Amino acid sequence: MGVAASVGMNIGHPKTASPAGDATLLAASRTLFDNYRQLGQAAGPGALLPALIAQTHSLRELSARTGAHTREGLLRLASRYAEYTGWMMQEAGNDQGALWWTRHAVELAAAGGDHDLAAYGHVRHALVTLYRDDAAQTLDLARQAQHSKLPTRIRGLAAQREAQGHALAGDYDACMRSLDRARALLTTPASQSDGPPIIGTTNLPDPVAMITGWCLYDLGRPGEAAEVMSGQMALVPPHALRTRVRYGMRRALAHAMAGELEHACDLAERLLPAAATVDSATITMDMRALARTLARHPKNAAVRRVSPELSTVLRFVNSK
Template sequence: MDPADSAAGAGSAGRSASPCLPPGDFGVVLATLRARRGWSVREFARRVNVSEGQICNLESGVRNPTPAVAAACDAAFGTGGELVELAGAGRRGARAVDVVEAGPVVAGYERVLGELKDIGRSTGPRFVTASMKSITRILTDAGPHAVGEQRAEIWLLASRFAEYTGWMAQEGGNPAEALRWTNLAVRWGAQGGDETVAAYALVRKAFIAQHRGDACAAIAFAEQAAGHPAANPVIRAHAARRAAQGHARRGDEGACREALEQFKGHAAEVIGDQAPHWGPRIENGNPRLIEASCMLSLRRFESAADLFAAEHRRRSAIPADSNSQARFAVRQATALAGVGRLDDACQIVEATLPMIKRIDSATVRVELGRFVEQARPQRAGPGQLALIDASAALAIG
């Protein structure tokens, strides 16, 4: 068994705490274990000798496992009979009242959320979406049966799961689904007594508008988010960042720099952890990388290239997750292509393509498309043309 599989110590709904399995019903546990191993649905289906559709049905809770399938899953993960025991507890484990009375279960799902976010940042949406949806369903089933503080905690946790599920939908290239989950996060957050998610939802809408090329809508949503009564420094910092990038796309450098200063000011107000924490952690945002990205959108390629180079020399300044690394690497390559350093740009993209293929991120593919647009007009050799063509095909998805 992987060390990660034996480290999760919280019990799932309707059964005693297990030293081996993460919390959740059979489908949630199955999807979480599969994500930890980095197995695709196809790979896992091959290992347990069932169809891909059956794995999807098991993970989403549509079907219960037969004893034979549960045993095959148990053998694949080496969980020593724990999955067979969990499957025997019945469809979706327990009554909702069991969930709401078990504080450690809520804490367990919070830990799973953090774990799934780590996986999503490194591998993209395909390994985590089924788990996110299954756990969200459990929480929303439990919410109406809870009372007092537990009721608020469950709805708030459901809101956090929905918000990240929306982000994964966006990363998967489905903005309509992203907005649907974001709206659910707003509703459930309000039921949990937190209106800040309504403000952050406007930031998400700004980001979606930005990636479809509508800079005016992105700025408008960012300004609405910043002015929302429930906006806190975290959300205002996110909003200022989106506004800066929107102004850059419009070519308004003055407004862009003003928004960048607002971002830095709001980011400085963020002290420690603020829960719930909507969106990426502001303290992990590098203002100089964000400025470099804005210079790129303003087509000030030399300034952007210099800023990117300076930050990449300070390796500790680059975010650790694969998604951010790929995104900023492609932006650096685009800036280098803009100043005629196509050879350097292609070297960066060639080194980054395996990561881009692995995470399969729609937002990174947008950045790759921008690189292709900048590199195409350059005088390129055969090897560079082949790389540009490969990048173009990957950008289309």
């Protein structure tokens, strides 16, 4: 049971918490959120979703029993739990659930006085359409989150998503312009232990560089993509398994598409155990693409070595 859930056993009773107690509750719930995000790097979504959903509901209910300042803080934090729940829903392969929880996150944030998360909701929605290969909707959603009055981080993440949409559409110049905008906006550090949770990834030291590699692959430049992503993978923290597998598989796929089959197989082979652990529907899409690419070279020794294990992991994640 989470901190807020355990404290919330008396929901429905009159407010009795002191200001100091309110502050402790908010701080403990914030720390717990960081712990859940860290756990999400090393566990499948099924292990997190029940706790995240319960924590979101508990924080929302507890907000009615606190002072005005803490109430806003709890609702805003509940919105971040809901947004993260939406991401885990997408990782579990439930796009409709992902979109529902993203909308719920926007509602909770607005109730807590944060009206900017609505724009980030467009960025999250655009990630769903990106994985559906819908360039037009990805671009439309990303552009809705780039109003000049929005926080620079949200605008930067939206510009980054727009770049991915342009890459899907095959527009190299527009993609690079969007990446330039994203780099100019994403200048603040991706760590914020004493404030609200940072929006977006915290495990990529240079997210724009990594997304540049991602885009180059979609633009049909797998060799360039592999080179860029190889340099960035060395900077990803060892504990960030989900991040390492996500971009590592895309890197392996880029090497395979560039004809570097042995290197692609070596990379994939090292990632497969972690891929089974994090159990990601989005990563599985790149694994399937890698399997199809390798299948074109049945006589290659490295392909024959890796393909059975790759097929086993794909059967495992598809069966869940």
